[in-house]
Amino acid sequence: MGESETIYEGLVNKFYYIQQENLFFRTAFKNDDQNCLRDHDFHLILQFYTDQIEQKTGEKISEHLRFLLEMYCQGSIYMTVQWVLGKLKGTPEEIARSLVDAMPLELMEVFKVLNLL
Numbered sequence: 001m002g003e004s005e006t007i008y009e010g011l012v013n014k015f016y017y018i019q020q021e022n023l024f025f026r027t028a029f030k031n032d033d034q035n036c037l038r039d040h041d042f043h044l045i046l047q048f049y050t051d052q053i054e055q056k057t058g059e060k061i062s063e064h065l066r067f068l069l070e071m072y073c074q075g076s077i078y079m080t081v082q083w084v085l086g087k088l089k090g091t092p093e094e095i096a097r098s099l100v101d102a103m104p105l106e107l108m109e110v111f112k113v114l115n116l117l
Contacts, residue, residue: 007116008100015092018084029081038077046073056114068107075102 005013018025028037049069053061061069076099082088083095090098100108100117111117 007111008096011096011099012092015080015083015095018080019092022084025084029084038081041080042073042077045076046070049073052116053110053114056116065107065110068104072103072107 025037031037046069050061050066053065053069079088079095079099079102083090088095103111108117
């Protein structure tokens with residue numbers, strides 16, 4: 001997604017990449033078997049956000065914030081899959097904006113303080 005970008009910019013870039021490789025992602029997101037892309041994507045995004053928070057604060061993420069982050073990442077992946085499979089319409093910018101807007105308020109405030117939003 002890009003460490004030097006905001007979350008919104010990183011999401012837009014991610015969705016444009018997914019559009020370019022649509023056939024791969026449509027096929028991969030249809031499979032929920034062992035080692036599926038949904039789980040892989042969830043763990044990568046969760047780790048990316050966790051690393052960003054911990055690096056910028058110099059502290060380990062709290063259990064409460066981790067809960068919010070995990071919930072947000074799961075929802076983000078679900079909505080991404082819906083978009084890839086054509087069940088959700090919108091441009092990369094519209095989907096990215098919707099995902100940022102759906103972020104839990106407390107998590108959004110942390111990201112704003114850390115200049116990630």
